[in-house]
Amino acid sequence: MRRVNRNRPPHIRRKNKAEGIVDGLSEAADRPLGCSPAETVVLIQEALGSSPDIHIRKMANDTFVISYIDSLIDPQLLSELMGNLESMLEEGEEVRSTERFADSISAGSVKVASTGRDMLTGMLSGAAVVLVDGVEGARVVSISGGSRRSVEEPSSQTVIRGPKEGFTEDISTNLSLLRKRLRTPDLRFENRVIGTYTQTQVVVAYIRGIAQTSVVEEVLKRLDAIDTDSILESGYIEEFIQDRAFTPFPTILNTERPDTVAGSLLDGQVSILIDGTPFALICPVTFFKFFLSSEDYYQRYDISSFLRNIRLFSFLVAMLLPSLYIAVTTFHPEMLPTTMLISVAAQREGTPLPALLEGMLMEITFEVIREAGVRMPRVVGPAISIVGALVLGQAAVQAGLVSAVMVIIVSFTAIASFVIPTFAMSAAVRLIRFGLMFLAGTFGLYGILSGVIPLLMHLVSLQSFGVPYFLPVAPLNWSNIKDVFIRMPWPRMNKRPDFISLHNQVRQGSGPEEGQSEP
Structure with missing residues (x-):
């Protein structure tokens, strides 16, 4: 039997065969570039075609040839490069050596491309290629630019207190x-x-x-x-x-x-x-990292700890609340107080659907409304979501298709799922919720347990690059609990998590004692 390396995921065991910027180039692209700019220009035209954004400019009777892609370069840096080349021609400066050429160029860094493939890689990365008559290879000058989005506040992870800068596409x-x-x-x-x-x-x-x-x-x-x-x-x-x-x-x-x-x-x-x-x-x-927000470290430790526990509670609510309601109303009504049981039974008296189908219908309807709000234009998206939820929910209750309690359950579940800071974890909860609802409608509380227990076993078995996913709870690590369910004050967090970093674990000094100040 063939042995498999289990330390590496099965979908990345193949060797990366990508060696060049353009797949399918002729063997001439891998040969050393000659001293004739005309031959190199032919290679560029054959490889990149006649695209309108590809420019080839000749200077001083083909002494210099500049080739670049207009949509990938900075026009100001290109102008500086052209000015440097014109000054070199006027002064008659010798630029056959790469060092002299680099010293004469102030637009950007200069590298030498010895093959056509390296030259094309530079052009498609936002560089200008300078060919000098009688000099082997091509000078690749980095002048990348083009349209870029400015630094703005992140749209998916907003905070009240903290930096407002977010990554861009560049x-x-x-x-x-x-x-x-x-x-x-x-x-x-x-x-x-x-x-x-x-x-x-x-x-x-x-x-x-x-x-x-x-x-x-x-x-x-x-x-x-x-x-x-x-x-x-x-x-x-x-x-x-x-x-x-x-x-x-x-x-x-x-x-x-x-x-x-x-x-x-x-x-x-x-x-x-x-x-x-x-x-x-x-x-x-680890699992608990997805419930932390960067804002937790900018606010006081007490409010940060409170909000962390609110997020963990919301995670349990978003995952279990609909299935618990279905299980109790279908199989275990004796668990409800008498007054609540009478109220729920009175609301469900005229409902034609069982609790499982009622919950599934409402959850799917809400998912459709949420997806429609995301895909609609930004101006009308929120309005469609709010109006759709209110109108459909009220109309469904008045028509007797669903009970008012189910509308409350689904609404509170949706709000709880929005509390989770990371969208990927929130999406996981949405998927798991449907499976637990089906188990609850089929086997009651025993069905919920039959789904939750394997789920916990799955969480404990997961790893992220060799680190157990459910740390520091399983296996239990008391030294790192101080930054999971609660966030200790910064003077107390003087060490890094030892399950992530084994080197340089001391983050800071112990700081002054409580009630004392620095001299």
Whole structure:
């Protein structure tokens, strides 16, 4: 029997075969570039075609030839580059050596492309290619630019107190946002290019001396093993490198907040930033990390601890409340107080559907309304959601199709699901809720237990890059409980989580004692 490496997910065991920016180039693209700009221009035209945004400009009787893609470069840097070349021609400066050429150019960094494939890679990354008559190779000058979205407040993870900056689709901007928050030489960026056709830039960020070397190497190994045509968003990377594919629970955290990534790096975690998306990935993570907000560390510890427990309670409500109602009203009505039982029975007297179908109908209706509100234009989306929910709910109760109690249950469940800070965990709860409702309508409370117990076993068995998913509860780790259900005051949080970082665990000094002040 063939042995399988179980330490790596099964969907990334193939070797990455993407070697060039353009798949299907002729063998001439891998040959060294000659001294004739005319031959190199022919290679560019054959590889990239006659696209209107590709420009080839000749200067001084073909002494210099500049080729670039107009939609990927900065016009101001291009103007500076052209001015430098014209000054060099007027002064008759010798530019055959790469060092002299780089010293004469102030527009951007200069690299030498020895093959056509390297040259095309530079052009498609936002660089201008300068060909010099009589000089082998091509000078690739970085003048990338083009249309970029400015730094704005994150739309999916808003806070009352804290930074209002969010990642953008430009990876260089995202790296600068991290550099601004972590002014340390130990901040490291490992660059990768993934995708045969998209050639997406992927950067792995970590802090040397805090992050575990084994975790960083495992992340890079999984990224190097990805063999795909395209990476258009961080969700592609997330599914390729996660430990287990068939699970409703996310094992990699995604965020568009630079302060969240910076805090995670300081805890010893690793972040993955992908060009073209504002959502960065963080790993390894535990189950309770998805209920934390960056705002928890900016407010007082008491209110932060209270809000954390509210989120965990909302998670249980969003997952179990409809199924508990269905189980009690269908199989265990004796568990209700007499007055409540009479009130519920009176409301359900004229309802034609059993509690299970009634709950399923209301939950599916709400999911349709929520999806319609997301897909509708932003101006009318919220109005459609609110009006649709009110009108449909009131009309369904008056028509006798559903009971008023079921409308209350479904509404409170939906509100509780919005309390969860991470959308991926909220989506997992929405899926699990339907399964528990079916079990409750079939077997009652025993059905709920038959679903919850395997669910807990599944959570305990999950891992995120070697870290148990349910830490620090299972296995129990008392030293890290202080930042899970409660958030201790900052002077008490002098150590990093030891299940994430085994190096440099001391974060800060013990600080002054209570009731004392610094001299």
